[in-house]
Amino acid sequence: MAIDISFLPQLNRLSLLVKKRITSTMAGTRPSIAKGRGLTITDYRQYTKGDDIRFLDWRLYARTDKDYIKLFEEDRSLTTHIILDRSTSMDFGNKRTKFEYGAMLGLAFAYLTQRHNDKFVFSTFAEDLTFLRPSKGMSQIASIVESLKKSQVKGESRFEYSMRRYKELIHSKSVVIVISDFLINGEEIRKGLLRLGAKNEIKIIQVLDRDEVELKIEGDVNLHDAESNTVLRTYISKRLRQTYQGKLNEHTEQVQDLCNKAGAHFHQVVTDVDIFENFYRIIRMP
Secondary structure, three states: OOOOOOOHHHHHHHHHHHHHHHHHHHHOOOOOEEOOOOOEEEEEEEOOOOOOHHHEOHHHHHHHOOOEEEEEEOOOOOEEEEEEEOOHHHOOOOOOOHHHHHHHHHHHHHHHHHHOOOOEEEEEEOOOEEEEOOOOHHHHHHHHHHHHHOOOOOOOOOHHHHHHHHHOOOOOOEEEEEEEOOOOOHHHHHHHHHHOOOOOEEEEEEEEOHHHHOOOOOEEEEEEOOOOOOEEEEEEOHHHHHHHHHHHHHHHHHHHHHHHHHOOEEEEEEOOOOHHHHHHHHHHOO
16 A cells, blocks of 8 residues: 655644644634643632632632632643545545545644644544554554555445544544545535534545546446446446536535535545645645
């Protein structure tokens, strides 16, 4: 499997831009306040029954003879969830398959997340979810690469089911990045996006091969559906190519519209474009 990570060091120059995006995402409309230790004190409030007495300010009590609890600004850390489609339709491409290209995009997000000492979770889905469990330390990326190389790219894409299962694992505001060709029924996509929740920042990245974007074949051909394993013999005329192009554009517009309604950011990439160029374009956009 051709998963090339030699481009990752090039991403170091994007580190500041990504950090700015993450900080902006986490800021929200007001800072998060939580009790804790080793954090910045932001305010006080009167002690009430049930409060942890460890956070009583005894110096303030000595001056005022009143019990006050310290309030702290929460140490904000954002988890990035990277979810990559490994269904059969992703095993398509000339020099590099859509799965391999999508894996490289996912690894780019993981690499920069790790550089900022933030947490990432890398998973794949088709008919079910698979969680890639990396080793500790700086070898995490290499560990994920090896797991991806061993992944079996097969089966149908059960998007809504997979997102429903994944939502159970997200317990705080997060960045969720889903990478797929999204050649999936629109209703399935709509339900899956709703499962991810409105509080998270959701990035939807549609990966397509150039031969899918620009159908160039003509004449008698056997069309093989990779996921259903059915074969259709047909004649591809210029008119049929135009019809196909219209249907693909219509589906892409539908996916983008569904993302807009769900508050998700939609990006489309084609696998013959330089990986760094596509990644830079994605992180520059909201």
